[in-house]
Amino acid sequence: MSAVASRVVALSGGIGGAKLVLGLSRVMPPGDLVAIVNTADDFEHLGLAISPDLDTVMYTLAGLDDPQRGWGRREETWTFMSALAALGGESWFKLGDGDLATHIERTRRLRLGESLSTITADLCRALGIAVRVVPMSDDKVRTVIETDRGTLDFQDYFVRQRCAPMVREVIYAGAAMARAQSEALAALRDPALRAVVICPSNPLLSIEPMLAIRSLRDAVAGCAAPVIAVSPIIGGGAVKGPTAKMMAELGLPVTVTTVARRYGDLLDGYVLDHADAEEARTLDLPLRAARTLMVSLADREALAREVLAHADALADGDERKPA
């Protein structure tokens, strides 16, 4: 593929995905990067429209993320939460004072009938973010978890119940009817597309809700550029969050192989950690082993370079799927 293939699309959930999106934005022109972000864990809380993954990506790209906590904003204050608790309000979902500005502004504009993608674009512009951050859909898709304690809304399962219930099934309510966001589809059809990167986010909670939208899945499957996934599993475990626990409860081996097989035919290449190279050897897919744990900013950039190099090699035909 020629130098004209400059655009990159990343499919991202929250923390892990946002780290790689940040890395990509620093090793390529950020204006050529489109991040399609999961909105299936969006929810309404205290009357506010909250989009956790969009906000994590946005805060990370704006340098506003809190590196210790892993969610929310740095230099955050918590006066609102204390005052709300004193009033007897619901305090299981922590909303920082600065973070509230995002939710209140988004909610206000959604109520005026504006789309989530328009609002997201404006918030990103205000924060000086050059990457195009696009929600997977402006329609409502909601992850619902069937558990041994009944059917739970995602944030109820994830935050209030701290992933304690046993997962039996993960459902993306609304996905069948949802339309993919038009800019996301256009980016995937862009003749200048260099690569599609499936970020190392939770497959069940972040990536598969996006792929459950038929038109989005079809656009990934049909795109001309190499589709490269980065494994969220390192050394047979998840870096963070409930990925490993959920996979185990669903009877899925917690391996890089499982993740690649779930994405199946969509993938043209796979980037995984050195620790999992042996485990992955049975995969019928061009593999690239790298350091995938992203601790420092340099780690994020290095992994982004590996991913793009893998894509470029595949596009140039240097690497072929093994027979």
Place this chain on the structure above:
Amino acid sequence: MSAVASRVVALSGGIGGAKLVLGLSRVMPPGDLVAIVNTADDFEHLGLAISPDLDTVMYTLAGLDDPQRGWGRREETWTFMSALAALGGESWFKLGDGDLATHIERTRRLRLGESLSTITADLCRALGIAVRVVPMSDDKVRTVIETDRGTLDFQDYFVRQRCAPMVREVIYAGAAMARAQSEALAALRDPALRAVVICPSNPLLSIEPMLAIRSLRDAVAGCAAPVIAVSPIIGGGAVKGPTAKMMAELGLPVTVTTVARRYGDLLDGYVLDHADAEEARTLDLPLRAARTLMVSLADREALAREVLAHADALADGDERKPA
């Protein structure tokens, strides 16, 4: 009137009124005090239902008010406002982080169909307030200001334009159709009523919107207990806020006499500052001169005692309206 007359009703706006309500609550059993509070300067901002006078009374009674600023909460933080400004949101109306908890919780419950009075009662209970704080109405009444710069919503005039426009008329939109809050009416009809206190709030912006609700005005006019106003004018000026400027622009002399005449037949007695005793001598009304400037907590309590003493004297027949 006998010892059974223990209940006091106070009609209050924001700061000045709240100070006297606090004073009253400390010189009588607070559970016997009902504060009927103006809601005509309530408004919706950023999608949140904001009730400035109710909140000022509530925060003052809970000891959460900021004594320096005169509005909002003490030990407040402003992270939300900074973050909102960075997102390009509207920042002319300052909302503190702790204050937001009140607005978000109120808005959430109003959207569920609960009444402002129920929500207010619950918030007060959570904050340990023994005084019954009652909005004048659960219906929407909105102060609108006709000015030389056009028709302005109250907070636009008051906060955004800092009372700079010349006032031509003050309108209480919705007052004709609004029903007085039922507990407010019941308190005014209570056989154990000792006094009705019209607090030293802005007559045009805080007291008259309440009296513009026919059933509330009639209940004040018809109540068995003495109705005592406390003048917000001291020495021919207002302590704070736009009272004097507005009165002057409407062609009203800025005097204790003007205020008393506006309340007219409703009053059985009047408490005014020593500085205005000479000015008030033409009033056909039992007067009591006192120190009405409330700087310290002791001032608030002392003025409350004066007001109740004036009411009790009138009820006992010790003082009569001059022929």
